[in-house]
Amino acid sequence: MPDPQQLAELAQGEHVDAVAALEQATTEAAVGQTDGQFVALIEKTLAAWAALTAGAGAATVSAEALRRLLSAVRAAVRRILTPLGPRAQRALNGALVDAVRLGGDQQAEFYREAAGRRAAAPTPSVTRALRQLADGIEQTVTDRRDRALALLHVRQARTWGDILTGIGAARSAVSAVRAHVSWVIGQAVNDGIAAGIAAVGARRLWVAERDACTGCLAYAGTVVDVGEPFPGGLNFDPRQRDTDTPGIDSPPLHPHCRCRLVAWHDRWDRQADPLPEVLREQALVAVAEGVGRPTESRAARVRAAAALLASGVHLPPAARRAAQQAARTGRFPQTA
16 A cells, blocks of 8 residues: 555645646636626726715715616626526536546545555436535525625615625625535535445545645544544534534535545554544644634634644644644744
């Protein structure tokens, strides 16, 4: 069996990169030029507002002028968002089979490297549950559009800040599409992996990225049988931990999650440092050193590091020192 570090690098590197590329292509097809259209709308609306208030201020804008401006903005929002939902739905539906196939192919490659023998990738099959999950994207866009239109009504929008809030609510549909695509593609890939794992009679091992959030890192190295859920509510941050949460079937844990399943046989534990232990060690060091994405709050990572210290778990000296500094000062070394 190859070095567990090499297996980790395959799952966390090459395989994650391939999923990210598929997700990016699907997102680009779904979103199209929508973001640029909103930038142009904001610039045009700001120019119109500036012309209305020139030399006098917002208090002098007549009700009729405000009504005309808001009517134009509402029409633009409809024009931008009405095609987004169907386009996003087509793009996502078109990527499902490719995503499931990618997961199956990656599972077959991982198993070949881990076991030293070939395992055929299963025929990709898109489940009804996955289709239903994907189908929510069009309604998500509709909901964001309707909320924005309500905010851009003359009864709600009186100032430039109000108008910008309404446009921002409409533009949030783009972020929602990106998140939904990420979530569904991640689920589809893991569906393909899970089918391959079941076909070879292996157990399911959770692999998190090295710089994953404190929730995903808490699952790293966890092994369960096929058909058995992973524990619910795990998190290194005690404020986010909730062990009363029902179990979860598989990654992804949240939108933009890059966690994945890989096959694992208990007989592979005979190595000095089996892969589950390598993944758990990675996670402990990442938490102790404050490694994470810029989108995750530093406070959450500091709490996680402090809780790790309090648990008495073994940490490498450098990681322990980093966690101690974070617990003492609220900051990790080198602005981690």
